[in-house]
Amino acid sequence: MIRKLIPLVVFTAFSAFAQKPSTPQKPGMVSYTYRHSFQRDVAATLDTVKALGITDMEFSNLFGRTAQDIRKLLDERGMQCSSFGVGYPDFLNKTAEVAQNAKTLGAKYVRVAWIPHEGPFTLAMAEETVANFNRVGKILKEEHGLTFCYHNHGFEFEPYEKGTLFDYIVQKTDPNYVSFEMDILWTYFPGQDPVQLLEKYPKRFKLMHLKDLRKGVKGNLSGGTPVENDVALGTGQLPLPAIMKAAKxxxxxxxxIEDESPNIKTQVPQTIAYLKTLK
Structure with missing residues (x-):
């Protein structure tokens, strides 16, 4: 009995670092896409996601469960959680708890997707952000073996010198401790070119959110747009073949895949089918 148990324990301890990468043709899923369903029944929702052929998850919420509960449900289905998204206050003030939950889930990445702020994002805010990202990113890496990723949300692209405040954040953060998750909609919406940004910082992005913006919608720097403006990939404005080529x-x-709309039942299968057509 003991000889059989030892390999299982070793596998569990190191499983956070034995992930299978995903690809555009075989993508993962952000839990936020199925947030309403996850609130009702985590197990059934995981079954729904796996039935679509998806086994890689980014959880942005524990939905009232413990990390241990969700990890058990993932393991039972042969699924993984590669990234764990948390709010900025928890990232700053509950770093050890966040790290423990991430490792329990099996995640390698800890992600933050919003910096609380009032009005336009400013240089002073960016400077504070850089200091916090470097400090907490170092803790996550050196003390917990986790990689911190910041998910852009549009408001960071305020003009600054010859670029934007997002450029400032990328250039002033330590690449050993701070990486990024590109949300392609929230790059395109504020008027940026995802392809150019990927080419500019090819080693800083570790994760990507795949989503598309309804045709005719005009963007801005607010970081917000009605959820109905999320459409199935390939039916909106984004130049997806070029983005995927650059991302490679x-x-x-x-x-x-992240789809915030109320139409996920039809749009997510459309998105998956579209991604399979990309070469």
Missing amino acids: KTSIQHYY
């Missing part, structure tokens, strides 16, 4: 040359390890 970067350090991105996981691609996740």
Whole structure:
């Protein structure tokens, strides 16, 4: 009995670092896409996601369960959680708890997707952000073996010098401790070119959110748009073949479908079918 148990224990301890990368043709899923369903029944929702052929998850919420509960449900289905998204306050003030939950889930990445702020994002806010990202990113890496990723949300692209405040954040953060998750909608919406940004920082992005913006919608720097403006990939404005071609040359390890709309029952299968057509 003891000889059989030892390999299982060793596998569990190191499983956070034995992930399978995802690809645009075989993407992962952001839990936020199925947030309403996850609130009702985590197990049944995982069954729904796996039935679509998806086994890689980015959880942005524990939905009232413990990390241990969700990990058990994932293991039972042969699924993995590669990234764990948390709010900025928890990232700053509950770092050890966040790290423990991430490792329990099996995640390698800890992700933050929003910096609380009032009004336009400013240089002073960016400077504070850089200091916090470097400090907490170092803790996550050196003390817990986790990689921190910041997910852009549009408001960071305020003009600054010859670029934007997002450029400032990328250039002022330590690449050993701070990486990024590109949300392609929230790159395109504020008027940026995802292809150019990927080419500019090919080694800084580790994760990507795949989503598309309804045709005719005009963007801005607010970081917000009605959820109905999320459409199935290939039916909106984004130049997806060019983005995926550029992404292939970067350090991105996981691609996740994120669809915030109320139409996921029809749109997610459309998105998956579209991704399979990309070469």
